[in-house]
Amino acid sequence: MARIQAVTAMTLDGFLPDNDNVSMQWVINHKNGFPRWRERCSAFILPHSILELLCEKDRRDDSFTYLAEIRDFESLELLRGLFHYNLVDELIVYLLPYSIGQGISILNIYPAQQWQLHKTASFSNGICRLIYRKPRKK
DSSP, X not given: OOEEEEEEEEETTSBOOOTTSHHHHHHHHSTTSHHHHHHHOSEEOOTTOHHHHHHHXXXXXXXXXXXXXXXXXXXXXXXXXXXXXXXXXXXXXXXXXXXXXXXXXXXXXXXXXXXXXXXXXXXXXXXXEEEEEOOOOO
């Protein structure tokens, strides 16, 4: 069965950063940001395509990876739908080193679910990348 990754960035206080922010631009364009995951995925998940995904996911093998890139309100709604159907296997979060205190909250859409921290990385600009995976079923 195919794997579904969701990659996003958020501020320290859990808000979706503006795309024109310097740190967010790094995440969008740097080889260690979103492009890293774009290069490795097999297909992108577009907003309003969850029904197609539900039909196709089981037909793919383990090497097939779908990617949902979350960076604006429309794609945040995509993430909400992916969580609703419990489809996200791996969550990649770029934590930006500042808080904004307002805006679109990412944290209020995360489901009550346990995730396992798989890997971390920190970069010289203060951004941290956290990779979480669903716990394996025993």
